[in-house]
Amino acid sequence: MTRDDQAEAPRQSSSAAADEEASCARGLSTCSVHGGEPRVKSEASLTTPIFQTSTYTFQDSAEVVAYNAKELDRWEYGRYGNPTQRATELKLAALEGAEDAFLFPSGMNALTSTLLAIVEAGDHLILAEDCYKNTRRFCELVLGKFGVELSFVRAGDQRALRESLRPNTKVIVAESPTNPHLRVQDLYFLVELARGAGAELLLDSTLATPFNQRPYDFGVRYILHSATKYLNGHQDLMAGALIGGAEQVERVRNFCRPIGGVPDPHQSWLLLRGLKTFAIRMAQHNRNAQYIAEFLHQHPRVARVWYPGLPSHPDHELAKQQMGGFGGLVSFELDGDGQQTLKFVDSLRLWLLGPSLGGVESLVSHPATVSYYDFPPEERERLGIYDNLVRLAVGIEDPQDLVADLDRGLCLA
Numbered sequence: 063m064t065r066d067d068q069a070e071a072p073r074q075s076s077s078a079a080a081d082e083e084a085s086c087a088r089g090l091s092t093c094s095v096h097g098g099e100p101r102v103k104s105e106a107s108l109t110t111p112i113f114q115t116s117t118y119t120f121q122d123s124a125e126v127v128a129y130n131a132k133e134l135d136r137w138e139y140g141r142y143g144n145p146t147q148r149a150t151e152l153k154l155a156a157l158e159g160a161e162d163a164f165l166f167p168s169g170m171n172a173l174t175s176t177l178l179a180i181v182e183a184g185d186h187l188i189l190a191e192d193c194y195k196n197t198r199r200f201c202e203l204v205l206g207k208f209g210v211e212l213s214f215v216r217a218g219d220q221r222a223l224r225e226s227l228r229p230n231t232k233v234i235v236a237e238s239p240t241n242p243h244l245r246v247q248d249l250y251f252l253v254e255l256a257r258g259a260g261a262e263l264l265l266d267s268t269l270a271t272p273f274n275q276r277p278y279d280f281g282v283r284y285i286l287h288s289a290t291k292y293l294n295g296h297q298d299l300m301a302g303a304l305i306g307g308a309e310q311v312e313r314v315r316n317f318c319r320p321i322g323g324v325p326d327p328h329q330s331w332l333l334l335r336g337l338k339t340f341a342i343r344m345a346q347h348n349r350n351a352q353y354i355a356e357f358l359h360q361h362p363r364v365a366r367v368w369y370p371g372l373p374s375h376p377d378h379e380l381a382k383q384q385m386g387g388f389g390g391l392v393s394f395e396l397d398g399d400g401q402q403t404l405k406f407v408d409s410l411r412l413w414l415l416g417p418s419l420g421g422v423e424s425l426v427s428h429p430a431t432v433s434y435y436d437f438p439p440e441e442r443e444r445l446g447i448y449d450n451l452v453r454l455a456v457g458i459e460d461p462q463d464l465v466a467d468l469d470r471g472l473c474l475a
């Protein structure tokens with residue numbers, strides 16, 4: 063069953079979200095609209111309000127004492143949480159079928175805070191060499207400074223991953239699918255490997271989203287997202303999330319209390335609103351990307367297409383097994399040189415040139431001059447970031463219009 067069907071079909075959530083009333087044992091569209099939110103909200107408002115406050119007051123000193131003794135579940139101060147933020151977190155947990163979630167001001171903040179909460183000086187950390195470049199940069203610049211040992215392994219190279227384990231390996235950081243080649247990682251393998259090594263597995267599931275991949279069901283307990291992307295879907299905010307086991311999320315939440323990165327109430331509310339259309343948007347991203355990948359695959363000006371929904375992709379079989387859909391990113395290599403590729407990119411009229419992904423507008427990017435511009439050419443070559451590589455972040459427009467624009471650009475290149 064594809065995620066397209068699942069959006070319609072009833073679905074058992076793998077664990078109860080904190081709010082039983084709002085936990086989603088229903089379809090993913092229903093979960094997007096209602097998940098995580100109580101049926102009756104403040105002042106009988108239909109939508110969850112924005113609690114635009116930094117401070118909450120107590121009736122009297124006895125209430126303060128009860129709160130300190132953890133006898134009262136209530137709000138105290140904005141850095142420790144906010145009702146709008148909490149509703150968003152519970153919706154994210156419900157969508158992922160996980161126990162809990164914690165919201166951050168950006169995806170990088172989610173990733174860096176989670177890593178800082180887990181690692182100590184002298185620990186060893188393994189990550190994929192083509193992981194998101196700022197994840198790599200953070201590990202090298204910050205964790206390296208504090209004596210954390212790092213190993214970089216080619217994504218999907220299970221033997222290299224096994225051989226890179228050390229007695230002090232504390233964390234394995236993985237992304238699935240990867241960007242821009244959409245390589246899919248075997249989640250059962252990663253979970254077992256981490257378990258056997260006594261290490262934590264952190265999975266950046268941004269590109270898949272809970273619509274296409276449910277890492278919690280595979281045993282992943284630290285699932286990270288840049289909510290800036292598909293979860294919000296409108297390219298109008300930055301946010302990040304850690305979703306997973308209650309114990310793991312609580313560990314990071316406690317660590318973050320004195321750290322100070324806080325999503326503001328309005329940002330939380332915008333994400334909550336964006337999530338209402340999450341399932342319906344994702345179904346269209348998937349459909350459009352598959353349509354475009356198939357169009358590119360047969361185009362005479364295209365040398366190679368990278369899309370896990372195509373049988374020609376090296377991870378197609380694995381993707382079929384562990385994903386409900388193949389996502390909204392498509393990369394391809396033009397049958398031409400770098401100049402011709404830039405000419406193609408510049409000739410597009412509907413696709414907009416820009417970084418990022420996951421929004422309703424279709425974006426085109428040339429990885430060699432956008433995200434990898436500061437890599438030495440030989441490093442780009444090694445990672446497969448060739449000058450003729452194009453990345454498409456497919457939006458939710460009519461696929462025929464998107465294809466017509468691509469076709470015109472390819473003929474001009």
Ligand SMILES: Cc1ncc(COP(=O)(O)O)c(C=O)c1O
Nearest residue numbers: 168169170194266268288290301
């Ligand atoms: C896979 C992945 N993870 C994490 C991030 C960081 O997220 P943010 O930009 O929300 O900080 C990005 C951003 O592009 C990303 O692509």
